[in-house]
């Protein structure tokens with residue numbers, strides 16, 4: 001269950017958690033045309049810092065652009081609003097969920113006359129794939145559900161409706177006794193997991209599928225590419241096939257919620273875990289998000 005925090009930002013105002021309500025005929029509830037973000041604020045020596053907040057809000061605007069939705073608040077306004085909301089929680093660290101959606105007033109599939117509403121909520125949220133996800137690793141299963149094709153549901157937009165596909169895959173994997181679903185694009189190549197980007201290490205090179213493979217352009221993926229270079233690891237965005245995964249030297253998942261999580265098997269084929277590169281990247285990532293690495297302090301945007 002979610003632990004409530006005092007306030008939720010809605011269209012410019014901080015309202016009480018229990019009063020942050022919407023009408024049952026809110027357009028997006030029916031048709032899935034909303035865009036959202038998942039962000040984490042971490043405890044730092046200078047107070048809570050929101051990791052790569054600017055990039056997350058820019059992606060929110062890009063997700064909306066892909067849907068043809070105009071968010072009535074600028075990137076700068078939403079950055080300020082997010083900081084204000086995080087500060088209002090009084091928490092040292094939390095998860096942050098901005099969402100923009102077509103509101104109450106119109107029904108039917110034409111979104112052009114619809115109003116766009118925006119809210120930002122925060123709550124405490126621990127490690128998404130478990131506290132020991134780095135050391136013990138997670139078990140993946142290739143999903144029976146295919147990830148979106150670019151001309152069916154745009155995977156580069158973090159659209160609420162896209163997550164029907166993610167939830168179907170996640171629940172299928174959990175019911176079969178696995179931790180997470182590995183999702184293939186319609187062409188059979190690896191796209192991503194239900195809520196994380198994928199990295200494999202083969203021939204001493206880290207490889208992660210790009211946007212064109214049907215993956216979300218992950219902010220953690222981008223962070224990890226940068227940190228891998230600092231650690232002297234070659235890392236590229238490229239296609240990977242199911243067979244690459246089965247014979248990977250190591251494999252890990254990355255995302256704001258999942259952070260860096262090792263993979264210990266895919267479809268019951270064991271993958272060496274935790275791999276040395278995975279461990280090094282996970283450790284550095286943990287320091288960077290907490291503002292402990294000077295070079296990346298700009299990524300840690302202080303809430304106040």
Ligand code: PMP
Nearest residue numbers: 195196197216218219220255256
């Ligand atoms: N892919 C999907 C489908 C996701 O939901 C997420 C989480 N937002 C990611 C990848 C990872 O993205 P990020 O690192 O920006 O959180």
